[in-house]
Amino acid sequence: MTTPAGRGRPRDGATDLAILRAGLELFIERGVEGTSIEQIAKKAGVGKPTIYRRWANKEELIAAAMETLIVDEAGWASQEAVDTESPYALVEAAIDRAAAAVTTVQYRALVARVFGSAVSHPQLMSTYWQRYILPRRKLAAALLARARELGTVADDVDVDVDVAIDMMVGAVTYRVLQPDPPDVDEMRRYLRAVYRQIGLLPP
């Protein structure tokens, strides 16, 4: 999918993986502009031609790395759970894990880099969006719909479900990039406040 047409599928899985991992690590550490194919080749222990046989440029390589290495299971709930369990209980059960996940320096650094390249290299945001964000948004939308059925989220939120999701996700990603990033305990309280405000936790 991310392999350019005409270049064929990569044939060596282990080499591929080493290159993609090196690419993602360098992207997170230095951004697109600070990363070169030469650095990726060196870090992965391969020659530049090995990389260019697979990807046309660093943007395609980094997009492919996100496509391959970023896990797409949303983690905090299955569609079945959303359909049958209480939204309050589901959200409450997910808070510890979410607070731990979004406060790691790896998460903060990846979000910073993806946001940072959104205007200059929209392909990277686009891949991250498809791969990581959309599956989570689908679940969040189902959860909001269910909460509305149950009457814990007001009707007017449902009208703008994408806005409500942006308000939750936007607040959290914005918060972890602020000058004084929260620790796990503070993030737990923060997430509770956000979910309460939207109506996904009791007032």
Place this chain on the structure above:
Amino acid sequence: MTTPAGRGRPRDGATDLAILRAGLELFIERGVEGTSIEQIAKKAGVGKPTIYRRWANKEELIAAAMETLIVDEAGWASQEAVDTESPYALVEAAIDRAAAAVTTVQYRALVARVFGSAVSHPQLMSTYWQRYILPRRKLAAALLARARELGTVADDVDVDVDVAIDMMVGAVTYRVLQPDPPDVDEMRRYLRAVYRQIGLLPP
């Protein structure tokens, strides 16, 4: 303030300004990692020593550029207006201008770069925060407090005023960095939905 101690204040205002403008433009276009003192010197039409006499490195120069060039008047309301006028009316009156401002490619690109450097170069986010964000947050907090007095914003929002502000600002900055950024009309509707959700516009 951003001039390193011992280097003295810059003496040539026009040269300073040319250097700072070049630094900010290159930062927005290429990020911190893609910008060098050499490029800034070339763009500003000065020698590298002229820059190094004023700033120790590119991070300090870019921070100084934000300090100097980013206008700090929040624009959408004065403290007096917040104290005396209806929050609904103030928010409504600010929407056209805000929608136009946040949908420009310059705004989107600057936000992307500042967020993008938040983990690798926290000094830049810190300067942006002090210079641009904090004055706006102060006004927004006053507006929320006033709306709460008037009963249009629920009490529980007031408990977490910083969270409510993050939800508004976070949503908007997140939205303009998404793969399909909104035009001015869509942003107007989007802002209305966000303010309605918080209680700063009528349901």
